[in-house]
Amino acid sequence: MIIAARKLTKYFEIKGVKNAFIRAVDDVDIEIKEGEIVGLVGESGSGKSTLGRLLIRLIDPTSGEILYNIPDDELEEYDIALENNDEKAAKKIADKYSITRLKGEDLRRFRRNVGIVFQDPYSSLDPRWKIEDIIAEPIIETKAMKPEEAKKRVEELLDEVELPREFKNRFPHELSGGQRQRVALARGIATFPKLVILDEPTSALDVSVQAEILELLRSLRKKYNMAMLFITHNISVVSYMSDRIFVMYAGKIMEKGYKNDVIKDPQHPYTIALISAVPQIKRTMQRIILKGDPPNLLNLPKGCRFHPRCPVALPVCGWTANELKPTLEFLIETKYFTEFPNVSIEIKGERELIVNNADPEKLRQVVNAEKENARVLLSIKEIASNGNSSIIRLHEYKTPKLYKLSNSREVYCLLFDPTIKERFKQP
């Protein structure tokens, strides 16, 4: 593996607020093989850029390990050590390959092996620098070549990205968006890196330019055999570019697998919705419209963080009394107001509610009638009577993990948890 991350986590602190963290990347495992293009898709704010920056140490992780250039068997050993909580063995391997503690000259040497291209071609090039100096910067700063050689390399790189050599004397503002992105690309691959992070390299470009840049990227990959992490929110682009796909949602990987598997046969409910949401000229798929918005990273939903929007959420996906209360209130006040006069609802705990002045039997009927429309009602485990009122108890929730299917396919969803599957068979 050219790079592998384990339990990688990045929490951003909020200035002036104690104990409030933006959980941008939350316990992520990712690995990229030599020469492989890995696509990372997800909505904006899901932590894709943060993950990309972590992998090349542009920012430091809160916790977790990043291993560079680690042979597959040793990574396997490392994983086993992690699983067995064998800290000593894990540390031994980590010390050999970890980049999380690199400093000074070592870090600089590492920089030579990685490159990055950013989304916005207008802000990623210093307006006061000539194109030549921009492209040569990584070569000179990482001491990859001598300054004289760097000059020649710049011309070579300009050829490589199909720009005229004369451009080296120009300034960024004299170039169009597509041309600038080519310059950024030339800079990204200037030191013959083994891994390039492409952070939405075409999102700011027009489709006709995007197509050309994508083509160029593919041919460069072929030539240099470098690994790429292709970050984008556009699943169609990923489907064109990558060998493998990681789907990210609210700081976590939801699904990973080979491109064809994920695109043709998505398993995670979020992936399914994401693919179906893409506008298509010839629609073949029933569109699933997700309700609501991605969650606030400061205060994530319990259990599976996708559950408030999940169209097939299970009773144990993370529902709490806080989520149930407004739904019940709404139903009681509108549709069923005739049957429940003077009702009030109190939260007794994360998994317990009291409905005052309500008959449990009637409540049960309402829940049964409405659970198809509001999945939160599924989370009700029992409705007991308590004098004049009813006590509602919820199922205990479970937090999913990445469940291995086959062929290096993994899905973060309780639907694939064998014990859960037993308990809640879906029709």
Add this chain to the structure above:
Amino acid sequence: MMENRKHDSSPIVKIENLHLHYYTRRGIYKALNGVNLEIRRGEVLGVAGESGCGKSTLGRAIMGIIPRNAAIVEGKILVDGVDYLKPLREYFKKAKKFKPTKNQDLLKKVNEEMSKIRGQKISMVFQEPMTTLNPLLTVGYQISEVLFYHNPGLLASRRLARARATKEDTKNIVKILKEEGEGERLRQYLKNRNIMGLEDQIISIWRRKELHDLKKEQMILELCCEPISSMARGYLEQIEKTNSLPKFSKLPIVGRIVKRELLKEAFKKSAEFLGLLGIPDPDKVVYMYPHELSGGQRQRIVITTAMINNPNLVILDEPTSALDVTIQAQILELVKELKEKINSTYMFISHDLSVLSEVSDRIAIMYAGQVVEVGPKSAIFNSPKHPYTQMLMEAIPTIEAHELKGIKGEVPDMRNPPKGCMFYPRCPYAMPICKEKRPPLFKVGEDHYVACYLYGGEKK
């Protein structure tokens, strides 16, 4: 709600050979170079093209919201047959040297003229989603303002209807609804009793799915006998009749009462309207500030604001481009719903052809300030004719991966565009004539036009 408009066969907007140039220190940007296009009543016209090809400029020109450095060099835009930009064009013809300050004076006049139809007959949703809502005002207030200034008659008639209606009336209404639904008989009844203002209130309650029928009945029964101060009543009746606001400064105390009644009514109507478009908790949302809403919700509110006066034409300028796919899907769904529920005409601008394919009836492809191809959606997607359209289709990535082909070369510098066909420098089929003369639109199929010499003219 669904007022049946007369079906007029003339297009709502007709753009003829429009040339619009921006004068700047860096040169004259020829943003529009002879646009010919019509927007027909009741259709959704999709306008596609790469950034900088003049889509927003075209949309804004229809609305008459162009900056002062924009010169109308030639051509006209007929909105319901009226050529609003005429003074600007005439100024440009006369002027030896184009002066933005002069242009601005005339623009002011055009603006005054157009403000009568803006927000009421035509409205626009702008590209920048964050800047359209005022962060200091509640969402409800911002929608209400539009209603208050452009449609006070409706508000007055709603309020008066609730004052005029008697218990007997609402009982009868419920009875009619139960027997025949919201049909002609209901309208007739409301008309006879002079309480037409109740119609949209009743319907918006009756259509709510999540309410128990009894609850709906109860709510409808409450739409009556709401007392009103006798001072305000006269003014409200006057507003109802003329659909224009009196000078409030002239009636200090009564003015305040009337204004409050109208604004309160506008809040009610806003919440109703938001609810009708499937925005959850509309009664709370109207009291929220924009920053309390997510990007998707905000965009929905913006679209709602544009739709609230039942405009004949709505121009949507990239309403989904800044949003994530899942949110974009929500907005597209909203637009489809609007299309069904509100009988209006839409101009939907987007750089993304696949977005347009979801919503449009007809599609116009723009390149370098010109419409190069226009036709029914199926024709554009199934048999694109213009080389640019064809190449564009091949550049769009799709879920089922296909080989992508970019378009070589760059968009022309609009300060110095090619003399002939705009696409000439990048076109693989270019012929000698293409370099010399701009191709006009040739008919290539049923309602399908293409500006390319491959399909007509003095082809060799």
Add this chain to the structure above:
Amino acid sequence: MSAQKTAKEDKHRELKLSMEVFFSNKSAVAGLVIFLFYFFDAIILQFFPQVMPFKHPYSLTPNYVNPIPLPPSKKFPFGTTYPGVNLLTAIIKSIRLDFWLSLAVVVPGAFLGVIIGIVATYFGGLVDEVLMRITDIVFSIPYLVLAIAIGYVLGRTLDSMMIALILVWWPLYARYARSVTLEVKEITFIEAARAAGSSKMKIMFRHILPNSLPPVFVQMSLDLGTIMLTISALAFIGFLPAANLPELGYLTSLGYNYVETAPWAMIIPGMFIVLFALAVNLMGDGFRDVIDPRRRSAL
């Protein structure tokens, strides 16, 4: 090679565009013209005093025979001030001193401030905290108090006045530079430079500094006027080392005693102070237009 040519042309075009933007701002041009008068006055007297018909270019020439101020006349176009000093020549001489003094305060003050501001922003955290607290403390000292204190310690010389002013002036730039660099630091090309392996020093001086300088330069040009006002104020309250040093504030104070009988003796030198402040302000506004991308492309 044709591309190289266009690159050169492009550079010229940008320069031409900058000029065009500046010159389209009429008041900025007026400011520039006035500024140039002061500028040439200062240059000529400083470096080529022999071309001027002054026996003592760097001091006032009093005339105790007729010390009472005389009104403007053919011989004395601006009149005279106490003690019999020809106001026109006195003002010409004063401008030199004031101009260089202002520059001597602004340039090192800005230099110091920008360095501190940039270091503070780039290192952030504790360094930023400490530097900015120091800045705040210095900022809160009134310049008059500091000037008097330094004058007391070092003696009342021009140098001590300058030192005092520089010491109170840099925090202004430190704060301003910090706010500008904070903005520049967030632009992606800084991150790109880090990814390229550039050291913090290189990023600071090769990326952040060049991109922060234009707004600081605009601020400097605006400040020249304020500084001159301050220097004049110090001189006005008697903070000059020698009695016959030509300085506009001092000239104003000379005329102060005759305000009722000879108003010109105070008004005319005072006007020259205000005029300079006004001119550099207008000019600074023009520079601000030049670096504003919106202004550059609008008409």
